[in-house]
Amino acid sequence: MQRYSGFGLVKHAFGHHENWERQWRNPEPKKRYDVIIVGGGGHGLATAYYLAREFGVRNVAVIEKGWLGGGNTARNTTIVRSNYLWDEAGRLYNHSLDLWKGLSQDLNYNVMFSQRGVLNLGHTLQDMRDIQRRVNANRLNGIDSEVVTPQQIKEIEPELDISNRARYPIMGASWQKSAGVARHDAVAWGFARGADSHGVDLLQNTEVTGFKIRDGKVLGVHTNRGDIEAHTVGCVAAGNSGVLAKMAGIKLPLESHPLQALVSEPLKPILNTVTMSNHVHGYVSQSDKGDLVIGAGIDGYLGYGQRGSYPTIEHTLQAIVEMFPMFSRVRMNRQWGGIVDTCPDACPILSKTKVKGLYFNCGWGTGGFKATPGSGHVFAASLAKGEMHPIAAPFSIDRFHTGALIDEHGAAGVAH
């Protein structure tokens, strides 16, 4: 792999930037691999990268039906934070946040991780109690988080309307300073390039159409390019996990819904941080290009249509204008949707299944981008050892039968 550096940039300038090496190969599928990862989104690619780099499993394939990062990974609004309520979730997302901090160096790829902070607003007394409780829980878990007053909020994000004229006046917020945003495509590409350089085969335009299972053990997958064998298969297919599970005869407690995002025309720098509100239900940040990046809730009904419904856009923009009245004249440039797989307790599933060797990593719902490095890391550890990593273990499918749910609706309430 050609390493990127300032010197390389200068050197390639002399060749008019025409001789850069391709970032990854486009290999033919082999007949067999040690591990197959289904799904070339951020999580699948991160899993393959850590498998090869940290756990020495190099005979790995990532099978992707479209192109790398073409799923939710490149459709999301890029918010990274770890202020979740429960210990299990706090550990998982904070493990991820720790990895984000060194990710650009680790991958030799600029993922543009920007720790500009996240405000979660409260508009009612109950909101404020929930915020207090979550901030306290965060601090006990070593996650930086504090409660801020409307005056402090005004200093952090001057354009927010903290007046009493608002329909739902802002009473306070939680503030995680170490949170922020990252460049989503770069995350997928950086992990892809890293995985490839450690020998992982990235098989694009290859769709898994079924599983080879004998005596309760997985032997490989069927694809539109022929059968490929492996005794360990990890499915990381976000909104399509239910469809894959059905092929393997497994039922998952998931429902797939469209979740949409919008970006505005580019503006001069106006927002310092990420502002989100569960109550009026919308969130916004400003990209490095200047566009406002806006999102909100899922469509309430099941759907596999990657655009989302019109009423949701209207609600979303109502919330944004409630928080930032000055944006009422800003024009929206583009809108799109992704398919998110939501879990009854708003937490992901990282788990073995009743089919030996077949694992699922799914159910991240509206908020899995922030977890990309952490999820990939603990899932890779689990696949390499055949035992779920301690951080992943509480997220087993069993919890829907034992009742040990991790109820994160409060911390995951708004789509992000």
Add this chain to the structure above:
Amino acid sequence: MFYIFCPYCKEHREEEEFHPRGQAHLLRPEDPENTSDEEWGDYLFFRDNPRGIHHEMWVHSVGCRKFFNITRNTVTYEILETYPMGEQPTITADSPEIRHEQGAQVADGGWQTVGARPENKALNEETSS
């Protein structure tokens, strides 16, 4: 935007008047005392999540406030029929062809949809013009 036929109001109304409430026809375990954790968990949390025909419960929340069921395609978003609680769907994943004979109608390439039970053909024709 869906136009949904409420089987009680007997009119097509806009999506915004309604609220989706998840999968239809879920049966609560009959003998709770002798139901295993496995069965309870399945009943509470495990849902069908098909690409294709799905039966779901909706409520006409700012209309008559009654619950009813919809058979809908989760890929094309076509609403194939709506029917009152307690009734069974006439269109299922196993017999989707029925709809071509009796015809619920679709406007705007399958996105804007009108849905009524096939036998409400007259109503359908009236509103989709």
